[in-house]
Amino acid sequence: MWDNLPTEISTDILHRLGVKTLIKCTILSKSFLSLIASPDFISTHIAQHTNSQLLLRYFTLDNKEIYHFEPDDDTFSGFRSQGLLIPFHNNCFTVAGCVNGVLCLVDDFGGHEGTLIILWNPSIRKFVHVPRPIMVFKTHGPYQSACGFGFDSISDDYKVVRVVDLDTVHWKNPQTTRPPTQVEVFSLKTGCWRVIGDGPSYLIKRHDSEYRGYIPCFSNGSVYWVGYHHKYVILKFHMSTETFEILQVPEILTENESTFTRDMDLYVEECKGNLTLIQRNYNDAIKTCNVWLMKEDGVAKSWTKMFDFDIAKLHPCAMPRAFGFRKNGEVIIVKGGHNIYSGGRNENVVTSTDVVTHEDTALKEISVDCFSLYLSTYVESMVLFKEGKGIGEQTTQLDLF
Structure with missing residues (x-):
């Protein structure tokens, strides 16, 4: 029939x-x-x-890497379902991006052990082990790197972009005092890395306070990072043209800024197709969290403050962090603090806060290592079904079917 x-x-x-x-x-x-x-x-x-889920990644107190997937709708249960234990043996991955159901997991700290990058689609139990990049410690000496992951709709290709800052001491070109920032791109279609040239002379902050690291944002065909060189900027990498563009942050964020300090965190996110910038101040005098939205792509004057709150008044014993957005535009905030009566654990509460009324509801209290929280939207897909390898015996750990 x-x-x-x-x-x-x-x-x-x-x-x-x-x-x-x-x-x-x-x-x-x-x-x-x-x-x-x-x-x-x-x-x-x-x-x-297009029915998206919320993905929360964290580490348990016994160092297990857990991934939670929850429907992003009225039935949202606050990550009460049983999480998925990551099926790869590794101490700690950084999530460099989540696009069309595929997670880009990176362990790349410029050390002697090399670089491990995995593209993983947990909904179909498939993964691709990305080949070793061109620029590694063995060939180029110490370095600092930042990875981004995205989709090139023009060539229908998934790409990993890697921005590498080589160590000045080991730079062997006597004509220049500082090595240029190098950029290389991995194409899933070709299965190969290519060095595409020099990158912009901005430092991509490796550790955004102790919480987010250099995690970028993929939106509308481009990868975004927060960069710094005398002032904060946003680095935009176009996946199709493989070129960089420099975007200015809200002007007020650059006033009286003289050093690259830990007193202000900036990181990029996407909300309903728009680029957003999350700002968290936590020096002795000011403890606030603000969310800025760019209404027109690439237009600095279109930055609009859409959310702000006083951290000290909201939660005086902790440092709330805005981590992302729900499908309805509400901002996800994790409130947490070190509780000496809980055996040294970090007690965290995940809340969903309305950006207009500022009303929030505790969605779920979880005890997690707040140094490793990652939150993103997730949509199931068949990407990597043809290219990827099955996880094999470790699929017994995943409650997917």
Whole structure:
């Protein structure tokens, strides 16, 4: 009966199915497998399935790396479901991006052990072990690096961009006193790295206080980081053209700024398709958190403050951090503090706060290591189904099907 259906109708039916059902369909026939694994089918399936989830990554007190996925709707349960234990052996990954159901996990600290980068789609149990980058300690000496991950819609390709600051002491060119920032790009289609040239002369802050690290934001075809060179800026890397653009932060953030201090955290996020900048001040005199939204892409004058609160009044014994946004525009805030009566644990409360009324509700109290929190939106997809390898025996740890 299925074989008698016109191709357009049968394909449309498959597009409406979830990834778990699609995987089962791939074992029914070679024609199903060929269709579902095709790039056109996967792209169309992503476009038709826009129901996002919230992804929260954290480490437990016994150093287990846990990923929680929760529906981002009225049924949101506050990460009460059983989390997924990461199926890769590693002490600590940084999440360099989450795009179309794929997480880019990075362990890249410029040390002797090299660089480990994995593209992982937990919804289909597939991953790609990215080859070793061109610039590593063995060949280039000590370095600092920042990775970003995104999708190039022009070439229909997923890319990892790596910005590398080489150590000045080991720089071997006598004509220059400081090595240029180097940029290399990995293409999933080719499976190779390419050095694309010098990067902008801005330092991408490796540790955004003790909470977020250099985690970038992918939005509308570009990767964004906060950079610094005498003043704060936003570095924008266009995935299609593989070029950088410098965006100015709100002018008020650059006033009286003289040093790259730990008194102000800045990091980028996306809210309803717009670039946002989260600012957290926590010196002795000022403890505030502000969220800025860029209404026009690339236009510095379009920055608008959409949310602010006084940290000291809201939670005097802790340092709340804004981590991202829900689908409805509410900002996700994690309030936490070190409790000496809890055996040294960090007690954290995840809240969803309305940006207009500032009303918030405790969604879930969790005891996690606040040095490793990561929050993002997540959409299930079939990306990596063809390119990726199965996780194998460790799939028993994942409660997916």
